[in-house]
Amino acid sequence: MVVPVELGELSAAEQQLWDAFPYGRVATPQSGARTVRAAVIRSLLLGARSAEPGHQAALRLHGAEVAGVLDLHQADVDVAIDLVGCTFDSVPSLSFARLRGVSFEGSTLPGLDAFAATIGGTLSFVKGTLTGAVVIYGVQVSGDLDFDWAHLSGDGRAEEMFGDRVAAVFGDSMQVGRHVYLQGTTASGNVELSGIRVGGAVYAHRGLRVEGMLRLRGADITGEANLTDAVLLNPDDTALDAWGMRAAELSLRPERVDGTVDLRHAQVQILRDDPAKSPARLRLDGARYTALEPAGVAGSRLRWLSQDPEGYRPQPYEQLATHYRQIGHEADARTVLLAKQRRRRRQLSPPAVAWGLLQDLLVGYGYRPGRAALWLLGLTALGTGVFHLHPATGGRSGVAFNPLIYTLDVLVPIVNFGQETAFGFTGNARWLAYLLTILGWLLFTAVAAALTRTFNRS
Incomplete structure (x- = not known):
């Protein structure tokens, strides 16, 4: 097929990609001639070449240097996009696009703007490096959202929508059909996933490190939210904001938390934690759980209930006592309720x-x-x-x-x-x-x- 005139002459790397696209083959440019213009990628994705008979077209580019803005704003793309180990000099724009599946595995980007995009597969940043914010606000992903082992850095967004916040990920109001992966991810800046709807689980363990706030406020997670061994550092503010989160299971066993953990009004079926390593500031008012693992004895849980930075709240004591009664630990339930009355007494008048x-x-x-x-x-x-x-x-x-x-x-x-x-x-x-x-x-x-x-x- 003839190359569009506006693209001019293709470089060797671009020609390799041009030839590989209709067969769905991987194009791997040779060292020293690795630059591919974003305009060439865009042209292919928007129909400049069709699939060869008997083949499924796909854009699979490995190890290239992508020059210019990859602009797919409001585009409708029906082929897979695999940009593996690539380096981008500009922020790709995928906002409001309809895409089949996108992978930036191992790639380096100055950020990403995919506001309200629809991904009919997986959106992957595995082992990628993003030196600016990933804007995936309102994105719908039918497969997985995968940040495993990625390195994320935040930047500011002055738009009214983001309230002048600084974050590594702006992912509020997302819908993910399967799982969210944050295993081994490092983020300098907030990871904001408020109101996210996840059809599977959130795997935020195995070395997740967030220097900022991990925000799962109002999240609705069908499966487990696993924060085992995570490191959450936001010493002057909230390290984990899970206010109103709903999940089948919450594994809250982080390696380290420096900051407040906010579980107010969260609803989980199973809450797993380690009361001996509970965060110094923990807000539990309104939180509800059906099972607590380990339930432990009341003595090991009383410190857990006394760490709200705003002081005494009766509901966490009632919730824990209810749980103990449901599992037949009546003596522990009475111990918790007695501790509640003693804590309440500190706020009363002298008489x-x-x-x-x-x-x-x-x-x-x-x-x-x-x-x-x-x-x-x-x-x-x-x-x-x-x-x-x-x-x-x-x-x-x-x-x-x-x-x-x-x-x-x-x-x-x-x-x-x-x-x-x-x-x-x-x-x-x-x-x-x-x-x-x-x-x-x-x-x-x-x-x-x-x-x-x-x-x-x-």
């Missing part, structure tokens, strides 16, 4: 703090019911012993004084054995009777408050 301390001492806010029995036994033994040594005098005819029954009569507000009204004391024994009455009412009130809290929770 409320005093009442809370008393409830804690007497019955552990109702989560240590055995304490009530111990207090009752101890006070009963004290009263019985003292009143036995110093029995009451007087009393109605035919009524004998009984130290045990008298003690129970003054100690338990809801019983009346007649001893308290029949007999009186003088001296120190009288003050003990008053004290037992007061303690009995306090104990009864604390138990009643605890029971009310338990029934309300149920």
